[in-house]
Amino acid sequence: MHKLMIILAFVCSAIQLQAQNGYKITVQMKQYKGGIMYLAQYMGKKTYMADSAMLNEQGVAVLQGKEALPGGIYLVVFPGKTRYFEMLLDSKQENFSVSADTSDLINKLVYKNSPENELFVEYNKFLSKDVGTLNKEVQALMAKHTTADTASARKVQAELGKKLQAYRNDVISKNPQSLLSSIFKMMKDPEVPPRPADADSTFEYRYFRNHYWDNTNLSDGRLARTPVLEDKLSRFFTQLVPLDPDSINVAADELIEKTRKDKENFKFVVWWLTSTYETSPYMGMDAVFVHLVEKYYVAGDAYWLNDEQLNKVISRAYSIAPNLIGQQAPPLEVKDSAMKPVSLYTTKGKFTVLVFWDPTCGHCKIEVPKLDSAYNASWKNKGVTMIGFKTEGTKEQWAQFIHDNHLNGWIHAWDPDAQSNYRRLYDVYSTPIVYLLDEKKKIVAKRLGVEQLNEIIERFDNKGKTAKQ
Structure with a gap:
């Protein structure tokens, strides 16, 4: 089965899974007097259409449905599909509005009756102003190419990291159940303690890897609909897991087991691993694809696929299985x-x-x-x-x-x-x-x-x- 077919099967299933309550989102795009605006959802780092509506002569459109959209990060896309802004959707979708001014999609974005998005807007303003200013300072210092300026740039970068984490921690403490807080927790790296006297030189690596997922709530299915979870997966399997099939299989099984409490995260992690290792550029990684198919697809855990789609995935794995590296070559x-x-x-x-x-x-x-x-x-x-x-x-x-x-x-x-x-x-x-x-x-x-x-x-x-x- 081609990777694209697996993706499409996965996405169709994801879009069909919806919550119980309806949604009504009124959008005003001040510089527009007509056209179609679109609402797209993330699934990992990819985006897919969720809804659309016509703008009237006042630049107003209403997105409405009888069932709430799954929680996650969404994109509001302007007519022509050249510009967009991101929006958080969670439990409160019944009736809120947003006004967007294309001259400044950060400082002139205004929400009404959406506390989650008000938090998100303030965070983006912080990134644009405070973090942006420090970033420019770092770039200016690095451009001078002197030892002293490089050292100064590192100090500014450290200050930037502390300031950013302090902001996120404040949001988490004041809004512990919000989607933004769940995302911020997932983005936080484990803090490695000082190396014990009896520990070897791999202590820092082992501690970081063993605690890498501590701040990620793998029971929160909203995270599958953000690009942040896919980034975290990619970093883990490219930087922290040895590049050999046996090590990857063990790490994949351990992580998948942690997602069992939430169907959406389980589905996304299994799908991401399967599609990633099906077409890995590294020789021998097809053994991971075969392992995943045998353990989760053949076992009947891939509930998001119909029989035809499932058979194609299994057939693909069985065509690879006889010629994995380390196997005896089939007789000819x-x-x-x-x-x-x-x-x-x-x-x-x-x-x-x-x-x-x-x-x-x-x-x-x-x-x-x-x-x-x-x-x-x-x-x-x-x-x-x-x-x-x-x-x-x-x-x-x-x-x-x-x-x-x-x-x-x-x-x-x-x-x-x-x-x-x-x-x-x-x-x-x-x-x-x-x-x-x-x-x-x-x-x-x-x-x-x-x-x-x-x-x-x-x-x-x-x-x-x-x-x-």
């Missing part, structure tokens, strides 16, 4: 260009580079000769066996490309009888796809370019030489 019993049997597991080699390619594919025409050059220049002497597997194109096109590019020394294979099921077993839905296998045909790496592949072969070859010494 096929034919060579002379129609003689070829078996992957009887093919000898310290390493095997298995290339699924198409002689009519433009990218293959560039990458396959590069692979051959690396093979002849270095890999051949390191015990590498090259297996090229034709996926598309005619036999004549295949033979011509092999001849023209002098792909000598390769084992050239194909599946004329369509018996090997290689597309599913090796997840071959585009070309070229490259796998690196070790001597026992265990998958060492996959989907890499020539340079990255060369680095891995060099590293493993050097390890082998060191071990023998």
